[in-house]
Amino acid sequence: GESVGLHLPTLSVQEGDNSIINCAYSNSASDYFIWYKQESGKGPQFIIDIRSNMDKRQGQRVTVLLNKTVKHLSLQIAATQPGDSAVYFCALRDFNKFYFGSGTKLNVKP
Amino acid sequence: GAVVSQHPSRVICKSGTSVKIECRSLDFQATTMFWYRQFPKQSLMLMATSNEGSKATYEQGVEKDKFLINHASLTLSTLTVTSAHPEDSSFYICSARGGTAMYEQFFGPGTRLTVL
Numbered sequence: 602g603e604s605v606g607l608h609l610p611t612l613s614v615q616e617g618d619n620s621i622i623n624c625a626y627s628n629s630a631s632d633y634f635i636w637y638k639q640e641s642g643k644g645p646q647f648i649i650d651i652r653s654n655m656d657k658r659q660g661q662r663v664t665v666l667l668n669k670t671v672k673h674l675s676l677q678i679a680a681t682q683p684g685d686s687a688v689y690f691c692a693l694r695d696f697n698k699f700y701f702g703s704g705t706k707l708n709v710k711p
Numbered sequence: 712g713a714v715v716s717q718h719p720s721r722v723i724c725k726s727g728t729s730v731k732i733e734c735r736s737l738d739f740q741a742t743t744m745f746w747y748r749q750f751p752k753q754s755l756m757l758m759a760t761s762n763e764g765s766k767a768t769y770e771q772g773v774e775k776d777k778f779l780i781n782h783a784s785l786t787l788s789t790l791t792v793t794s795a796h797p798e799d800s801s802f803y804i805c806s807a808r809g810g811t812a813m814y815e816q817f818f819g820p821g822t823r824l825t826v827l
Binding site for chain 2: 635637642643644645646647650690697698699700701702703704
């Protein structure tokens with residue numbers, strides 16, 4: 602199986618600050634990466650994705666950065682809001698399957 | 712669009728019984744469905760991949776005789792936990808992929824299984 606790990610299990614930020622969640626992976630052949638948000642008792646919700654031929658992709662308030670040299674993926678959330686509080690997972694595609702990282706819990710303090 | 716439902720959302724059963732969980736793609740045809748399990752405060756672990764009309768492919772360490780997967784149509788996959796034991800208690804989540812979404816998978820809301 603694929604090895605995907607996260608650097609921090611819990612991240613606390615003040616409302617309005619920017620959040621950065623990191624993810625490391627080991628399979629250099631992975632061609633597609635995704636960030637998911639999961640609220641308690643619910644299924645994962647797609648946030649943003651990036652293909653391996655890109656190093657940056659921006660969405661609404663979110664940016665994903667991919668550094669293939671060091672096999673590192675990050676999710677940046679701008680102006681973090683209380684509604685962003687959740688667990689965030691990175692996932693990567695390996696052939697036809699998706700493997701998830703261990704997750705980072707984001708706590709947004711009002 | 713791209714809605715996936717699961718039924719039931721919660722189930723409590725006695726040890727030794729079997730439980731069936733349904734996963735449906737409501738507005739698209741799912742050529743591939745994935746089943747995951749998630750323990751509290753842990754990540755999603757891929758259990759198996761199923762393609763419509765063919766046998767499921769199980770991940771290493773997942774007992775195929777215990778976790779029966781059927782993907783009989785392009786909108787429905789079922790996971791049956793046979794002879795459930797307390798250690799099978801978990802959050803089971805399905806996802807589906809199909810149509811023009813070559814890469815993305817759409818997740819169901821999950822099923823909380825508690826085995827007494």
